[in-house]
Amino acid sequence: MRRRREREQHILDLIRAGEENVEELARRLDVSLSTVRRDLHRLSSSGAVTRTYGGAILSRPAPEATLSSREHINLQAKQAIAAAAARLVEDGDSVLLDVGSTVEALGLRLKDRRLSIVTNNLALLPVFAISDEIALTVLGGNVRSISMGTFGPLAELAVRRLTADKLFLGADGVVAGRGLCEATQEQVALKEAMVQQAASVFLLADASKLGSAHQPAWLPLNRPWTLVTDSGATEEQLQPFRELPGVTVVVASSELPARVPAGLEDALD
Amino acid sequence: MRRRREREQHILDLIRAGEENVEELARRLDVSLSTVRRDLHRLSSSGAVTRTYGGAILSRPAPEATLSSREHINLQAKQAIAAAAARLVEDGDSVLLDVGSTVEALGLRLKDRRLSIVTNNLALLPVFAISDEIALTVLGGNVRSISMGTFGPLAELAVRRLTADKLFLGADGVVAGRGLCEATQEQVALKEAMVQQAASVFLLADASKLGSAHQPAWLPLNRPWTLVTDSGATEEQLQPFRELPGVTVVVASSELPARVPAGLEDALD
DNA sequence: TCACAATTGCGCACTCCGCGCAAAAATCAA
């Protein structure tokens, strides 16, 4: 019976067109309340809608969920790195942001600053788009939904038309003397183009990435750059980087997670 | 009694940290169910949360709202146009999508198809990114948060490297013989580049746009194209377009909201 | 300390939800 499928699609449309209550939906579709409830139950268990008391609304889009699952790995370390990196950015800077959850954490901390931002990180677009203090440019290209970023020839073409004061890179792994590694050559090619266009290069990598060489595509960093990592890194991990000429190492202390500063509570009203 | 304010903040935090039900909230805060319900009622009427059956979730952030407010203008007409336009797309097509709420409505209907999609419409990215049947390319450029799209030299540069079978354009106004108009030259310049790269051009415009010339930047359409509009258009509005050589007029009937074309239901799985 | 206002907890009537069951409709096979 394909009527049910049609009806569920119809229900979705009606909900999209302004939140409707169960009674209204039943009247519009000329079916019983039970049927609407059953359909809504199906739609809500498939994640398309969220039930409310007496109705339903559209669920927020899925990307949130997939993002947040990755976000939660080494959350504290990433936040500490992001906080340290945010302190390296000055108002008025033009900043180039790569993909990766650590860079995303940095992006969230930059959203209220006055900056010129260029990125291929699609997850950050809604964050910056709200601000009118930020001049936002997005690199085009093919969208890889896993990493929520753009890559490929179009992205490289675009980045070569730009320059930036500061580049913040993510990586799957980083090894002193060999550079950083990623899963595909495509990702590396774009990072390489980015590196060429930036005055300063910062690599954000938590302790688990240091010395990790589990990916096949490599980008050597034959220029001065700064490694920003967290206090979970051992001295054995850090030493090789400290010895490299041109490399600066910044260790972010991951003491306390985000606490609202005293005296700010009133501003929340 | 400032305890209530504190408690409401606490409730918000708890909801933020994963959807909680009323019973759970009451237990955590060590207050009665009534109190939690009263607080939730306040929070929901102030728009901070949305009540669900037995609990509450965070309301979606404001940007959605501003989008949907635009979305709701002539909703039925836009949906009818989108439905008609969706029937013009065949599986396997490479499709170029412009910005605009009508084009967004079309995008939502294409999300489960097998297509190659190129767009500067940032609002559609989360829609397509979920699908693995869609090869998605985004045009880069400067982000205009009002229209949630990318524009400027980078976008034009990127689009000139691509071609598409079908282009679906939005517009602020369209006048027979003069073409379409937009608020800025930047928007028009990108549309012009798009038109040059597409084999077929479709302009999606509801009746309120036909004959409307309230914007200063114009793009003449000196090539065959198709106007897709809704049944709200009068014959006086349509006649000038019908008389133009090379222009096809499609009037979408806005009788019933959104019906999936027969034979497509299986593709929705 | 006392009066007043705000807040809280509880009971109650009401609404909404999910489930079981039987009728109706659609699908399939012969």
Added chain:
DNA sequence: TTGATTTTTGCGCGGAGTGCGCAATTGTGA
């Protein structure tokens, strides 16, 4: 076409969640 099977639908019921009135409690200011 006919009949058996599966799916869907509508209805009634018990249970869960909600909002409201009322009384008790707690905080506030004179």
